[in-house]
Amino acid sequence: MAATAGKVKFCTDLEKSVLVENFTKRGWVRVDQEDGWNFYWSSVHSTRNIFSLETGYRLADDQVINHFPNHYELTRKDLMVKNIKRYRKDLEKDGNSLAERDETGRYVYLAQGVGIFLVNKLSQIKKWSRDGRGIPAHVPGKDAYIIQRYLEDPLLIGGKKFDLRLYVLVTSYRPLKAYMYRLGFCRFCTVKYNSSTSELENMFVHLTNVSIQKHAEKYNDSHGGKWSIHNLKMYLEGTRGKEANDKLWDDIHWLIVHSLKAVQPVMASDRHCFECYGYDIMIDTALKPWLIEVNASPSLTSTTAADRVMKYSLISDILNIVIPGRDIPDVRWNKIPAKKALGNFDVLYDEELERLAHLSDTADGRDGKSRAAAAGRSQTGKDGKKQLTIWK
Incomplete structure (x- = not known):
């Protein structure tokens, strides 16, 4: 138990090298589904079972899984x-x-x-x-x-x-x-x-x-x-x-x-999930x-x-976004990754930052004229840098 203390525990249904090598490179420890995992790269079938009403399984704040319950x-x-x-x-x-x-x-x-x-x-x-x-x-x-x-x-x-x-x-x-x-x-x-x-x-x-x-x-x-x-x-x-x-x-x-x-409107936006x-x-x-x-x-x-090489990079960049800092997951974080964590990903759309940018524009331009184009907003983060809210 002491050997795994403080380390992310992962399990996966897929024996793909681009997955397992990414996990182990981070020092994560592999466990079985029945054990107390923190990160699960599952099949859609396993995700269905986890979120099934029959199983009564409740995910903890330190557990993240790679499918939304009703992705279908x-x-x-x-x-x-x-x-x-x-x-x-x-x-x-x-x-x-x-x-x-x-x-x-x-x-x-x-x-x-x-x-x-x-x-x-x-x-x-x-x-x-x-x-x-x-x-x-x-x-x-x-x-x-x-x-x-x-x-x-x-x-x-x-x-x-x-x-x-x-x-x-x-x-x-x-x-x-x-x-x-x-x-x-x-x-x-x-x-x-x-x-x-x-x-x-x-x-x-x-x-x-x-x-x-x-x-x-x-x-x-x-x-x-x-x-x-x-x-x-x-x-x-x-x-x-x-x-x-x-x-x-x-x-x-x-x-x-x-x-x-x-x-x-119909997707179950469970905070433990990404896809x-x-x-x-x-x-x-x-x-x-x-x-x-x-x-x-x-x-x-x-x-x-x-x-x-591309698929290994894809998985690495996903992990950097969904588990910032490579620490034990905490689903209560604000899900606004630092720009350097995006890797080869670009912001496609962030509804939360778009809403904040709109409120900021409204406050700054009381005559009703927004200073930022609706299709290309950015929001200033705590570090003073602009955070893109949409791809343009």
């Missing part, structure tokens, strides 16, 4: 759509431009690959739902499925389709505190895009998932079919211009913020971003050496 409100597509629809109705009532409709009455802003298949006729869905026929052999038996519209005009690079994997850390939903990781990446298909119906079943043309692409004949083990976000930004600036690239990333950031705001989401986003030829899905447990498996 964001990460299950059917529930995410339901929440976004409700949120959009609220925006429409307020006259918000994000609820804008086009001339046809449609909203302008809409919202691992196993079991995904493509169809181009409604009759194929009807046939499948009736007798299980008309779908590719790799698809599992009947289950609940989501029908998602195919993006007809994806942006191609080198003739190939790709999507973005972006990491977003949320430490609180009320108030909303979210951080964007700079070191996300693009995932490319190995075969050039072809919209012909004859290629519908060729997953190497249509699905960017690494779990699928790694089985392709042209898969490259050295780079894993990935580009860094930095490389993508350089490419887009060179081909589309800086203004278009900047607008795209503003749109992506707003897309993520509004997806989080959509689930904010790192994997956002999958596609871009069309007009540089419009489309949210494909949000993952509660983005893969921590490394496919290349660069991938491992």
